Amino acid sequence: MTTTKAARKRAQAKVEYNAFLAGCPSRQLLDRISDKWVVLILCALGSGDSPDRPGAAHADAPKAMRYSEISRILAGVSQKMLTQTLRSLERDGLLTRTATPTVPVTVSYELTDLGLSLHRMTRGLRDWAQTHMAEVLENRDNHDARTF
Structure with missing residues (x-):
């Protein structure tokens, strides 16, 4: 108390x-x-629009995912980095980890209400980056052409 x-x-x-x-x-x-991995993990767990789940029920419907599912979606993440990031998100109360006693053990991760509130913001960042990447690349090319 x-x-x-x-x-x-x-x-x-x-x-x-x-x-x-x-x-x-x-x-x-x-x-x-x-951190980029935090943003991408939150986006993956918080929406059904990941590349591994085409035609998912609804883009805003959070879903529990297994470690291997998250790993497949996040191209380029190492096992060590994914594990560390998931542990830190669990410690901060942004996601829950559920281990089911099967052979082998099934572990899934799901956003908490706190994590879902942050997901809504990170989804906006991801959407902005995807929408404006061509423009940013063009600006970089223009800048580099002037600089050298």
């Missing part, structure tokens, strides 16, 4: 979070959630 004093301290700390300050814990969270 939490005390009133502890609850008051947490409320005060929440008011004082300022990511522009070097010692603010929210800065660590920004570091975590701005």
Whole structure:
């Protein structure tokens, strides 16, 4: 049971979070959630529009996925990086890990409500990147042509 004093301290700390300050814990969270693998994992778990699931029921319908399913979707992610990222997301309360005692053990991951709220934002980032990539590449080419 939490005390009133502890609850008051947490409320005060929440008011004082300022990511522009070097010692603010929210800065660590920004570091975590701005990682490309975090964004891609959240997008994969939070939507049915991944390349491995064509014709999925609904693009906004979160679905539990097995480790191997996530690994297939995220081209280029190493086993070590995927495992570390999933563990950190579980620790932060953004997803849950469920192990089913089968042979071999079946492990699935699913977004929590907190993870789903972040997924909505990361989906926007992914959509923006996909929509504007041609324009960015053209700007890079133009810049490089002027620079050299």
